[in-house]
Amino acid sequence: MRPEDYDARTDEELVASFQASGSEGAFAVLWRRHWARIYRQCLAFAGNQADAEDLTAQAFTRAWREAHRFQGGNFLAWLAVIARNCCVNHVRSAWSRLVTAAGDEITAMADQQHDAQGSQEDRTFSAELEQLVNQLPDEQRVAVKLFFIDGYSYEQIAGLMQCDVKRVKSYLQNAKRKLQMLWFEPAEAKGKGSGT
């Protein structure tokens, strides 16, 4: 296939050509068609341009390396799954040290407070609180869970949420205020829906 013919081919034909001959021209057309969409998704996930650019390049590099595994179907969907895996691995790697460090503390906290879970009243309150927490906006909800349930420190949460400690404290303060407001609202106003 001459390079100028590539533009007229479907994605799947281009992948087949790349699989057969390793033609860089075929892959270049796939790149041109899809990099912006993959970048946009990576940017939405990572929240910053530098990481999004790295993740996009990583996804295409992996697609190049693993093109022989593509068995037909929608190439863009296949590519998007690769990009998503790159994104997830990227975040996991960055979190891994924080998660490992906090894991023991969380278990210890759960053991310590196990006795406090006994009463029916506590269980009812906890279930209602869960509903209220899940009505909070994304950032507040995540910060509250990471701090009060998962047991991370302000600094760790700042690392996980890619913001500064001041912002984390502000999320937590606003969330507590909102939870209190929701709790003391009339009963019919509670439990309107879940954020997750």
Place this chain on the structure above:
Amino acid sequence: MNEGEFEKALERGFAGMRARRGPCPAAEKLAGLASGELPVDEAASIRAHVAVCGACDAMLVRLRKFEEAKADDLPVDAREERMRAKVFLGRRVRRGAVAVAGYAVAAGVLVCGYLGLLPRRNVERTVPSWDTVESIGLNRVRGGAAPLAAKASSRFVILSFFVDIRPDLRYEAVLDGGEAKSVTSYDGVGNFHLVVDRRLLGTGRHVLTVREGNLRTVEFPFEMK
């Protein structure tokens, strides 16, 4: 319940949520939930876990944004040439460089072997005691936020850091513009350890620079007490 009691009840309420949490699902399940591909029963059980787990909720929020961006057709503001170079040019350069480096190393080993210059195995080495080695984690996001401390008795410090790597590239680390040291991620994912002499980490600001081939550099600014 008044406001003071509510404050105390919050702690017990969160403890109850923690006790209900159970093990975290695989990231693929969260991705399935975000894209609406999970069967109803499974989706409900994952949702119940996410409702009481901060780490999974944070991941799910990001995965939802990833899915939502599919429908977005707005033009993007990105350095396309930089990414393209990483995917295409990087490969060509690496292929050529690996071949040349391979021949050079093989030739070097043969010549050194012939001249008897290869290192012998039974050379005694001084291994520092673990009491004198300290570990410090560097974080690019929070870099330099709080001064780090190392004991005066430490002889060596292990700097731990993370760089999102590509497995086929070469990485070098430079402390405060000094000598470049070749580094390799110990887990193949991007976590590195670099052992440095404690005396190089005096009070004040320092920068650890990690070079990824000729493509980019990542800096870890930090401050020592």
